[in-house]
Amino acid sequence: MRLAVLKERRAGETRVAATPETAKKLAALGCTVAIETGAGLAAGYPDQLYADAGAEIAPDAGSALFGAGIVLKVRAPLGTGEGPIDELALFHRGALLIGTLEALPNPGRAHALASVGVDACSMELLPRTTRAQSMDVLSSQANLAGYRAVIEGAAAFDRAFPMLMTAAGTIPAANAFVMGAGVAGLQAIATARRLGARVSATDVRPAAKEEIKSLGATYVGYEDEESRAAQTAGGYAKPMSAEFLAKQAEVVAAHIAKQDLVICTALVQGRRAPILVTAEMVASMKPGSVIVDIAADAGGNCALTQPGQVVVTDNGVTILGHTNWPGRIANAASALYARNLLTFLTTFWDKDAQAPKLPEDDDLVRGVTITRNGAVVHPGLA
Secondary structure, three states: OEEEEOOOOOOOOOOOOOOHHHHHHHHHOOOEEEEEOOOOHHHOOOHHHHHHOOOEEEOOHHHHHOOOOEEEOOOOOOOOOOOOOOOHHHOOOOOEEEEOOOOOOOHHHHHHHHHOOOEEEEHHHOOOOHHHHHHOHHHHHHHHHHHHHHHHHHHHOOOOOOOEEEOOEEEOOOEEEEEOOOHHHHHHHHHHHHOOOEEEEEOOOHHHHHHHHHOOOEEOOOOOOOHHHOEOOOOOEOOOOHHHHHHHHHHHHHHHOOOOEEEEOOOOOOOOOOOOEOHHHHHHOOOOOEEEEHHHHHOOOEOOOOOOOEEEOOOOOEEEOOOOOHHHHHHHHHHHHHHHHHHHHHHOEEOOOOEEOOOOOOHHHHHHEEEEOOEEOOOOOO
């Protein structure tokens, strides 16, 4: 079975879907691993490391994909008119594509994959169950995004994070507020605490309150019956009513005016990120304060976020709206992502056939499969 790993060509993507470590393990399964030249360079993995791991270095996408039954990607392959080459046109009919394909917000993408006969698994749709933890790409990437957000927020903040006692006087610890206590938010809390900040956090999900407190942060938020049912069975936050959001905003508005650093991490799968920080809240913040919006890829949690841009407001608040936060720590993000994909493949690997076997009745397979046998099959898209 030939397995191809392509260079990522979508704007701003620095990660790669296989590392030399996972390429060696994929070869041990019986795969012929073909890495497109330069695929891992932006993540710190030069071609020679893959060659040393036993992979074939293909000169271009077409060579890597020639005869490939499995294709690993970080982002969806480029289609007609999307970039310098039409990657999708190079796929063989019946090939299995595994990646974070962003299928729900881009339904046309699934139909394009089905039209060329590619069986596609979109890993961000993986059910969040105990069995799926080791292959959960959202969690592994969000963890690093939360860490990186605090590091970049601290770098943009023009004062110290911990309390510093000097002969010239004492500098107080920074106040950091984390909005959303999922995987990214909890890592942000832990990182800000390690840097010495006074940390508070909020989340609509009831279970998050104790998680926030367990990390030594102060919980901030409005609670009612709606908030007690604010989590789906899959562990995601539910969209909240306008009434609840208004009451939550009142509590947050009073708190946010006193903060030095605000980390926004709230996402609702398949939808635009909710606005949690209004323009009025930003106007109430102190000059020199920093907002880091991890949700910028989905439009942003801050009303003034410009995805992909750094904004400095009239009152001196810096808003970091970088997209693809995991890609800003590409080496570590690629290492974890590649292990997620390896675990998924090995879980469903048929040793006798030396090929993946994806049972249609398996809950994990059913959750991630968006196309099969030339048809769109995911319930959220079909």
